[in-house]
Amino acid sequence: MTPELGQLALILALFLALAQSVLPLIGAWRGNRALMAVARPAATGQAVFVALAFAILVSAFLRFDFSVQYVADNSNLQLPWYYRIAAVWGAHEGSMLLWVLILNVWTVALTLFSRRLPDAFLARVLSVLGIISTGFLCFILFTSNPFARLLPMPPDGADLNPVLQDPGMTFHPPVLYMGYVGFSVAFAFSIAALLGGSMQQSWVRWARPWTNAAWGFLSCGIVAGSWWAYAELGWGGWWFWDPVENASFMPWLVGVALIHAQAVTEKRGSLRAWTILLSLFAFSLSLLGTFLVRSGILTSVHAFASDPRRGTFILCFLAVVVGGSLLLYALRAPKVAGGKAFALVSRESAILVGNLMFTVAAAMVMLGTLFPLLGDALNLGKISVGPPYFGLLFPLLMLPVVLLLPFGPYLRWGNSEAPMLKQVLVRAGIAAAACAVIAAFLVQGQLKAIAGVASAVWVGMGVVLYVLKRWRDMPRGRRYPAEMAGMLLAHFGVAIFLIGVLLSESLSVTRDVRLSPGQVATVGGYEFRFDGVTQATGPNWTAQQGVVTVTRNGAPVAVMHPQKRTYAHEQVQTTSAIDPGVTRDIYVALGEPMDPNHVEGAWALRLYTKPFVRWIWGGGLFMMLGGFVSAADRRFHVKREAEAAQTVTAVLQESQA
Amino acid sequence: MSRLLPFFAFVLLAALLGFGIWWNSAHDPTAVPSPLINKPAPAFALPMLDQPTKTVSKESLLGKPYLVNVFASWCFACGEEHPVLMEESKGLGVPVIGYDYKDDPNDAKSWLAQHGNPYDMVIADTSGHTAIDFGVYGAPETFLIDAKGVIRYKRIGPLTSDVIAQQLKPAIEALQKEAP
Amino acid sequence: MAKLLRTIVLLMLIAITGIAAAQAIDPLPFRDHAEELRFQHLTSELRCLVCQDENLADSNADFARDLRHKVFELMQQGKSDAQIKQYLVDRYSDFVLYDPPVNGRTWLLWFGPLLILITGGVVVASTIRKRSRSGASAASAPTENGDDW
CATH class of the missing domain: 1.10.8.640 (Cytochrome C biogenesis protein)
Incomplete structure (x- = not known):
């Protein structure tokens, strides 16, 4: 009976979403306060029902209710409870439900924290979010019902894909969705601004904390996904330029551009149309990502079952939401370049160049991701586009960004003096060159590693110099406002990330070896001694577990236990052993016995040493932190009642006109 | 006008995505067309499954068109395809050669004994080395080779009655017309 | 089907x-x-x-x-x-090949980003020119109290 309640809750949520989309919009248009006032309760009600549906699905998993098709497909009696909860978003139907739930979380947060927004504006924002929610609720109810029954009820379910049975799976998708979906807020703000007309740029200040927070979540989600791929897939790689990864990376790149463009628009009034367009792009790319993943039109690691009906539905929805918003943009975007003028050497110019590079990078990722499809369409034959393509073009596009980065904080709005910039150039340049020379000796002339050290010091030095300057110049308490602290953290994250990527890419050593018990292999200065294979058991698997003792110059470093697990339904999954460290990871994956009949004999093992690989995720986490910290700036939250009142009058006058 | 550019770009993108949905529902997205079509088949010499001492080579088969059907006892989809071959192989008008791919010969023999043998002759590629020359990457696959030893048609995935009627038979008829 | x-x-x-x-x-x-x-x-x-x-x-x-x-x-x-x-x-x-060869069929793939970059670069350059010219005198530096960074 309960699963049907879940479905009922979704239907009720759909009706509330419809009310939330239509009524406030009419209200804002006609200046009818009663209709506008529907938005808030409708949004809250919708969230309650979606949360209820979600809770019912969770409880179906916890109670092993295999009469629900989705539960039977994705869990079984041996699956531990935490993975049963994660299984809720382990496949298509549940992850769409999570998508809608998170959209509702953002909407409710918006109703709670935006009480000071003008009524008409908030009504339009909530209505846009309602439209998005309506689309996805329809999608769930008509094509992907997670509550469909399976009768007769099977005694046990199938297994959740073992790849997904990893701690990373419990938080990677929710956090990633928080980012994806979070861009819907900036999107809704832009649409509301377009609909409202003469809103000037005040909407941008309201949208900024939401954009920064969403981008922070997206950074965190991507880091989590990358970490999961590294730890779980057993290939030691952290980024594969896989279509699904690219789908999350495109909104991230556009998000970076958007965050900076919003700063320009808010503070100087320039780039208004561009900021609106970027807000539309960021969320459109999130939707595109959802489409690419859910329609299965591209082959990917994340090979979800594809269903043309679902693909068609999302495509139509995409056409309505994205096509509609871009049409609206064409009709209503500010036509005159407004805002304060700026000189060639100014923060605006630098941000524009950065915006260009990030947008082109996103376009490049999209082109590379969709090109195989274009190849089919134009009859160019089957073409693969992979890491060599992205790995060549992406760094080239990011090079100007890295070169400009240290100057960012020093550049002034409007017009900047050259001497200060020259000083930065000299100081950061000397530091980078000096460190590059030292590094050259340590890494035996590996160019990529030297470039990594130099670029990281270049970027990091710029940040550090600015931190010191503020410390000297400003009185306590006014040195680092949250918005600036966030920027500095994120920029510093870039330096850490550069170290991680370039050093680990150039200095990692990988070897496939065959070892008999007692034998030693030396990789990257570490001795790996294989001590045979034992048995291990977990809640729903048994494993052959290798024992590998790692030493360096005879001194013990770690004892590692790579596993080859066999899950309840005969699925085999290797689980690598990782000994983490700040300056290096040691990574061991267990292969097969060389002779299947003699597991006590020699085995194939893959041994890695990966210097500084952790800095990649460290850098990403700094960026995430930067997003969150700057979102928390008080400047975004203080009352601006006078201004708000003014805008309301303006809107009311306009809507009555 | 320039304000409409993003919209037009999106229309193009949406058209491409729509094409993708249509294309994937009409084609196997994982099938990679072989570059060997209309190229000479690779030279090979493989033992026969039931008489391992006798080898069959490309030269020995020149002179008339034939079909090579790659199968294996471990291959699930081959089990799907097998009944179709049992029914239709004799009516194709060309000899059908079974190509046992990366298989234990004993497994293959018992598999054929159990499910029936639709082939005029079975050759065994236990190591799979020759299969690489043919561009085989899974089973089942089917090649149509003409009298001069040129590959004229390839099917990736199981043959079905539809595929035989709509693609394979016309291809065979075309061959028979050009080589009277 | x-x-x-x-x-x-x-x-x-x-x-x-x-x-x-x-x-x-x-x-x-x-x-x-x-x-x-x-x-x-x-x-x-x-x-x-x-x-x-x-x-x-x-x-x-x-x-x-x-x-x-x-x-x-x-x-x-x-x-x-x-x-x-x-x-x-x-x-x-x-x-x-994950690294597609540069040829007639892939020129769009390899040079498309460059085309976009050039187009975008022209737009950015003209924007900066226009804005720096229109307000050469008005482009006043912000107040020097360090808060308006």
């Missing part, structure tokens, strides 16, 4: 995973570490046709192992990377 096709693909996948006992971890007798690095690099840029989301270096599929061994064998025969890639392209088409 489409449904049938999907079922077939699914069945093929089952057939493939059913035999995927072989492992990507595959110790080969390399002459020296340089050769091993070359092999790792080469196989990481080749796409497996069975598990199409994986490269040859990482794929567990039996087929991927066969191709890895072929690559190794060709390397032992002294073939260059280009020759080895050509060998595979002759049999499996450009699809095996």
Whole structure:
């Protein structure tokens, strides 16, 4: 009976979403306060029902209710409870439900924290979010019902894909969705601004904390996904330029551009149309990502079952939401370049160049991701586009960004003096060159590693110099406002990330070896001694577990236990052993016995040493932190009642006109 | 006008995505067309499954068109395809050669004994080395080779009655017309 | 038809995973570490046709192992990377290359980003020019109290 309640809750949520989309919009248009006032309760009600549906699905998993098709497909009696909860978003139907739930979380947060927004504006924002929610609720109810029954009820379910049975799976998708979906807020703000007309740029200040927070979540989600791929897939790689990864990376790149463009628009009034367009792009790319993943039109690691009906539905929805918003943009975007003028050497110019590079990078990722499809369409034959393509073009596009980065904080709005910039150039340049020379000796002339050290010091030095300057110049308490602290953290994250990527890419050593018990292999200065294979058991698997003792110059470093697990339904999954460290990871994956009949004999093992690989995720986490910290700036939250009142009058006058 | 550019770009993108949905529902997205079509088949010499001492080579088969059907006892989809071959192989008008791919010969023999043998002759590629020359990457696959030893048609995935009627038979008829 | 096709693909996948006992971890007798690095690099840029989301270096599929061994064998025969890639392209088409060759069919892929960059660059340059000219006098520096950073 309960699963049907879940479905009922979704239907009720759909009706509330419809009310939330239509009524406030009419209200804002006609200046009818009663209709506008529907938005808030409708949004809250919708969230309650979606949360209820979600809770019912969770409880179906916890109670092993295999009469629900989705539960039977994705869990079984041996699956531990935490993975049963994660299984809720382990496949298509549940992850769409999570998508809608998170959209509702953002909407409710918006109703709670935006009480000071003008009524008409908030009504339009909530209505846009309602439209998005309506689309996805329809999608769930008509094509992907997670509550469909399976009768007769099977005694046990199938297994959740073992790849997904990893701690990373419990938080990677929710956090990633928080980012994806979070861009819907900036999107809704832009649409509301377009609909409202003469809103000037005040909407941008309201949208900024939401954009920064969403981008922070997206950074965190991507880091989590990358970490999961590294730890779980057993290939030691952290980024594969896989279509699904690219789908999350495109909104991230556009998000970076958007965050900076919003700063320009808010503070100087320039780039208004561009900021609106970027807000539309960021969320459109999130939707595109959802489409690419859910329609299965591209082959990917994340090979979800594809269903043309679902693909068609999302495509139509995409056409309505994205096509509609871009049409609206064409009709209503500010036509005159407004805002304060700026000189060639100014923060605006630098941000524009950065915006260009990030947008082109996103376009490049999209082109590379969709090109195989274009190849089919134009009859160019089957073409693969992979890491060599992205790995060549992406760094080239990011090079100007890295070169400009240290100057960012020093550049002034409007017009900047050259001497200060020259000083930065000299100081950061000397530091980078000096460190590059030292590094050259340590890494035996590996160019990529030297470039990594130099670029990281270049970027990091710029940040550090600015931190010191503020410390000297400003009185306590006014040195680092949250918005600036966030920027500095994120920029510093870039330096850490550069170290991680370039050093680990150039200095990692990988070897496939065959070892008999007692034998030693030396990789990257570490001795790996294989001590045979034992048995291990977990809640729903048994494993052959290798024992590998790692030493360096005879001194013990770690004892590692790579596993080859066999899950309840005969699925085999290797689980690598990782000994983490700040300056290096040691990574061991267990292969097969060389002779299947003699597991006590020699085995194939893959041994890695990966210097500084952790800095990649460290850098990403700094960026995430930067997003969150700057979102928390008080400047975004203080009352601006006078201004708000003014805008309301303006809107009311306009809507009555 | 320039304000409409993003919209037009999106229309193009949406058209491409729509094409993708249509294309994937009409084609196997994982099938990679072989570059060997209309190229000479690779030279090979493989033992026969039931008489391992006798080898069959490309030269020995020149002179008339034939079909090579790659199968294996471990291959699930081959089990799907097998009944179709049992029914239709004799009516194709060309000899059908079974190509046992990366298989234990004993497994293959018992598999054929159990499910029936639709082939005029079975050759065994236990190591799979020759299969690489043919561009085989899974089973089942089917090649149509003409009298001069040129590959004229390839099917990736199981043959079905539809595929035989709509693609394979016309291809065979075309061959028979050009080589009277 | 489409449904049938999907079922077939699914069945093929089952057939493939059913035999995927072989492992990507595959110790080969390399002459020296340089050769091993070359092999790792080469196989990481080749796409497996069975598990199409994986490269040859990482794929567990039996087929991927066969191709890895072929690559190794060709390397032992002294073939260059280009020759080895050509060998595979002759049999499996450009699809095996994760690094698509620059030719008439891929010019859009390789030079498209450059075109976008140039177009965008022109727009950005003209914007900066316009804005710096229109307000050369008005482009006052912000207040020097350090809060308006």
